Each structure stands twice: as C-alpha cells, then as structure tokens.
Amino acid sequence: MNDLLKRELRNKAMEMGAQQAAIFTLDQIVFDQRTFLKCLFGCPGGMPYCPSKQDVANSLVYADIIKNYSWGIILCTEDLKLGQKITLELESRAFLSGCHFAFGATECENCDACSFSEKGTCINPKKVRPPLYALGIDVYSTAKNLGWGLQVVQHKGDPAKNITAVFVE
Numbered sequence: 001m002n003d004l005l006k007r008e009l010r011n012k013a014m015e016m017g018a019q020q021a022a023i024f025t026l027d028q029i030v031f032d033q034r035t036f037l038k039c040l041f042g043c044p045g046g047m048p049y050c051p052s053k054q055d056v057a058n059s060l061v062y063a064d065i066i067k068n069y070s071w072g073i074i075l076c077t078e079d080l081k082l083g084q085k086i087t088l089e090l091e092s093r094a095f096l097s098g099c100h101f102a103f104g105a106t107e108c109e110n111c112d113a114c115s116f117s118e119k120g121t122c123i124n125p126k127k128v129r130p131p132l133y134a135l136g137i138d139v140y141s142t143a144k145n146l147g148w149g150l151q152v153v154q155h156k157g158d159p160a161k162n163i164t165a166v167f168v169e
C-alpha cells in the first residue's frame, strides 16, 4: 500500500504544480533547535505557529513529536499559497488512505490579509499547520541531504523557494 500511496502523493504534488517532490525517510530530515533561536530573535513573528507567539516549550515538544514519523513527502514550490494548498491536499489524501496521523508542515497564506497578524485572531485555523522551521527542522541542510539546491535569498523580493512537507506515518 505504501508504494502505491507514495507514487500517488508524488504524482498529485507534481500535477498540482510543485517544482519538486520527493519521498523522504526520517533520517534524511535534519533537526536543529537553532531554528527556534532564529525565530525568537530578529523576526517579528506574526503568525500563530511562530515560536515567538507561543511558549517556546511547545515548539520543543512539537519537534520531539514529529520524530515519531518514519516517512513523508517533501515539496518545493515557488509560491507559498500553492505550497500550502498542495500540502493540505496531500495530507488529506494520506489521511483518507488510512495514514490517520498524516500531518502537513507549511507556512499559511490562506487569506489575502492575515487577520492573525492584524488582530491576533485566525479566521481559518483549520488551514494552519506549523512550517518546518517551527518544528525544529533545518530546511537548508535537509534540502542538501535530498540533493536539492537551496540558496539563501540575497535581496528582499528575489524569488524564493518554498519548502513544505507532509509527515505521513
């Protein structure tokens, strides 16, 4: 079943517009709690999943919990909104296939104007998941592990790659 599901998830991601999609095993994911330092200092952190918006102890627990998964699918898109859409679609497909703990990791760009960053209240929490860095994952080293080129964007506004994932089971 897993091989079929892996193929289905990958095909769906590419069909929906992902630039790259790869099945990973947990040992390819690089965990590094320094991501929390980068979130807590030097970033305004306007989203509900930002470690600066909640007790950082919660983030440390999430980082630990995510290590219970054994495999998943990681995606590269150019667009945050599309990345979120594909991630949530794959999470749903994996769940309906019987992987009841399937869980997406993505930034949220669901609303044109984010009411959480403006008023402190999210109007669609069903769409919100923590992105990889909020789970203590070093996205750059993980991408390198997968053979994907991922460079730090040098200038504000330059095209950036968006990396999201679904932890399947």
Ligand code: SF4
Residues within 6 Å of the ligand: 047, 048, 108, 109, 110, 111, 113, 114, 115, 116, 117, 121, 122, 123, 124, 125, 127, 128
């Ligand atoms: S669902 Fe909307 S309000 Fe909630 S975090 Fe996402 S963009 Fe903000």
